[in-house]
Amino acid sequence: MACFFRRTIAAKLGRTLQQSEDAFIPALSAVPVFKKQQTADFKLSISPLRIRGILPSSGDIQLQTEGLASRLEQDSVVEDISAGRGMINFKVNRKLLVQKMLEPFGKDEDEKFVLNSELFNTLKRGTTLVEYSSPNIAKKFHAGHLRSTVIGNFIANLKQCLGNDVIRMNYLGDWGMQFGLLGAGFSKFGCQEKLKQNPLQHLFEVYVQVNKEAEHNEDMMQAARDFFRQLEQHESEAVSLWQQFREITVDEYQHVYKRLGVHFDIYSGESFHHHQAQEVVQQLHSRGLLKTSEYVTVCDGIQSVAGMTHSKYRYAWFSVYKQSHLCYYYCYHYCCFLEPLWMHIFQFAASVFVFLFKTDKSQANHFHQLFHILLAMGHSWADRCEHVPFGLVLGMNTRRGEVVFLEDVLDEARARMLHNMNQSKTTKEMDNPEDTAEKVGISALIVQDFRGALQSDYKFDWDRMLQAQGDTGVFLQYTHARLRSLIRRNEGVEAVIFDPSLLLEQTSIAILQHLLRYDEVLYQSAQDLQPKHLVNFLLKLCHLIASAHRELPVKGSSQDVAQARLRLFSGACSVLANGMRILGITPVDKM
Incomplete structure (x- = not known):
């Protein structure tokens, strides 16, 4: 998909600047699709090239941008090159865009297509x-x-x-x-x-x-x-x-x-790990990292009282309470890292x-300090450990207003979704409507949770979460079910030869331009572990698909046009389903 175009543009840059084409992959990105019609598909940022010494770091950056753009030649793949503000824009051949982007679909490769991206080579x-x-x-x-x-x-x-x-x-x-x-x-x-x-x-x-x-x-x-x-x-x-x-x-x-x-x-x-507590304390003593007073244990001169750590210190350890037996606060976290399974992985992988x-974000400092303790104990693999903090969910309750257990939340999400489905005139007949309502309700829970940054608290809102028309999990499921219905109704249409020239309308191109960004979105998510990038990508894809449904009908079109449009919708459906599964959402075929 996008890797063909990214590699072609990178090779062009490499030949012009006498550098390896790999040097330009990180600086190239697909241009996001906005409401206004756009012509560029990829953009190259000049600043990273200056920082890395590929281009001179001094001089006017705009003149440098325009100078490099003028040296790059158009060809059968890249049909237009222009200079923006510190950016060089590339427009690829429209027919080739359609052909290459939709090639994987229909070949049983759609589940693996994104893994071919050269962006992932650096991970x-x-x-x-x-x-x-x-x-x-x-x-x-x-x-x-x-x-x-x-x-x-x-x-x-x-x-x-x-x-x-x-x-x-x-x-x-x-x-x-x-x-x-x-x-x-x-x-x-x-x-x-x-x-x-x-x-x-x-x-x-x-x-x-x-x-x-x-x-x-x-x-x-x-x-x-x-x-x-x-x-x-x-x-x-x-x-x-x-x-x-x-x-x-x-x-x-x-x-x-x-x-x-x-x-x-x-x-x-x-x-x-409870039996390892004394052994851990002995290890700390033997390394001179632990001092003990009557009421509290101090690690490297840093103390933790009743679990309240002080962020200004480099290390924090566990409190030792004056009881009939010693109780080591958070000792289990350290012992867990020394579990035989973990040690096997750390040693051989x-x-x-x-x-x-x-734990939520309130414990981020504890884990940061714990990793420092592991390093101080000589475990070099500790710098590969990471704690991912997250915020709190505010205002989550059920209609009964009682203690909120997860099963109660799942039951209520299913019941509310089933009620909404029964009220909707577009709901299809299905074998197990409760199972569908459950999957859609869980989708709504997950998307509401993933819309923002994980570190942020968010207010739980039943009504907004279950809206079919808003940017919700219900909207993702509705779009997927609608696409699956379209594909089922047109089984056999794909028997004719696919003609990319029949998908050159801007509505089609906008979907394909958006799909160019899929590997970048997964790459960004892998970098910062934030699901919001993927959620927002899929929601935008659903809005583009909704426009295409209105403007690119399959029913009533000639067979070759219907086949081309069906290939577009099938490709979009595959990416949507793939992304939903990564989020932990099970796509439904009817709703």
């Missing part, structure tokens, strides 16, 4: 461990974990699409004093029969009851401490009950993940990236 590829979601076991899946789950899933999908071997890890909150409370509470308030019928709801009720009891009953608090001590000492009865809580929780969570289209290769957790999603 490091290798084993990528993506850790996300991380709910707390023995509790219903709170809606607050939705952002972590969908963001992590997007990045895992993106990395996999770009050729990485991706390992998806869910690091569960499955250890700590709360399980002392739950274990003690279950012995008093729990019921095995209720646990079988509705596991997480019953555990939630038990947890609420035991917390209320512990507020004014020291005996209950002591029972909780005793149960947790039994867990740490691996006493069989306590471990068996805890294991039951963990297994039924993971099983329940997997049902929710299936609804979201999310899966994990590994379920890890804090319980895997040529290129590794780690993304941590369990």
Whole structure:
């Protein structure tokens, strides 16, 4: 697709300036499509060439731009070259644009076409461990974990699409004093029969009851401490009950993940590493990085009190509370990095990236400091670790206004979407309307979440989220379903020879110009891990497709014209579906 034109223009520049054509790939970009008709397809920025010494860094940049543009010759691929403000614009042959852009479609190559882009050659590829979601076991899946789950899933999908071997890890909150409370509470308030019928709801009720009891009953608090001590000492009865809580929780969570289209290769957790806490402290002591006072542990002279770290310090470590046993705050994060699986990956993979999603942006400083500690401990791979911070969702609640669990949100999104579909005159008959409503509702949730920068908080809005005409997930699904319907109604039309000269209207060209940017959008997303670039690209594509539906009818056109237009719509549909899947959205064929 775009790589043919980008490579051709880069080769032209390379011959003119006697440089490798690879030197010009990063400076070339497709021109975004705006409302006004545009003629240029690619632009070359002169500033990066000056910075890199390819062009002289002194002198008038505009004269330099015009001088280089005058030296570049037109040919059968590039039919017009002009100088802008610090930019050189390139217009490619229109018939060739249609031919090359739509070539992959209809050859079963549309799922892989974008991987051929030379832009991705500069990206490091290798084993990528993506850790996300991380709910707390023995509790219903709170809606607050939705952002972590969908963001992590997007990045895992993106990395996999770009050729990485991706390992998806869910690091569960499955250890700590709360399980002392739950274990003690279950012995008093729990019921095995209720646990079988509705596991997480019953555990939630038990947890609420035991917390209320512990507020004014020291005996209950002591029972909780005793149960947790039994867990740490691996006493069989306590471990068996805890294991039951963990297994039924993971099983329940997997049902929710299936609804979201999310899966994990590994379920890890804090319980895997609690035994390593003392060993980690000893390692820090042996390296002279740790000092201990009566109430707080200090790492390299930097202290963290009750988990509140001070950003002015280079390192932060975990608090050591004066209790009957030591409790190391966030020690598990360090131990997790030393897990055998991780060590195996770090040791043998040529290129590794780690993304941590369990916490929002308030914990960004903690992870920054943690990576510094890993480096100070001699783990050189720590500079390949990355925490991706995200903002909060404000105002998320259901009609009942109760504690918001994710299943409640998914149920309500499905119910509202099903109601909207039933009210719409354009809704098609389908075998399973509830399943379609579920997929479209989840699409709406994801797109609302991904519209802005991940670090930003956003206000949850049911009505705006589910609009069919706005820039929403519903609009993406509606456009895809409409294209699939068009393709189904015209099966067999593609039997004739494709003629690119029949797609030279500006409406067709605008779609193809926009598709030129797809690899750049994925490249940008891979650089900063922000899904907004892909979301906005797909929404713009849907608006262009809507115009083409009105101006380029398939029905009633001659067979060769209908076939050409159908090829255009098929190509746009393939890119739309591909991008939606990367976002974590399952495209629907009818709605």
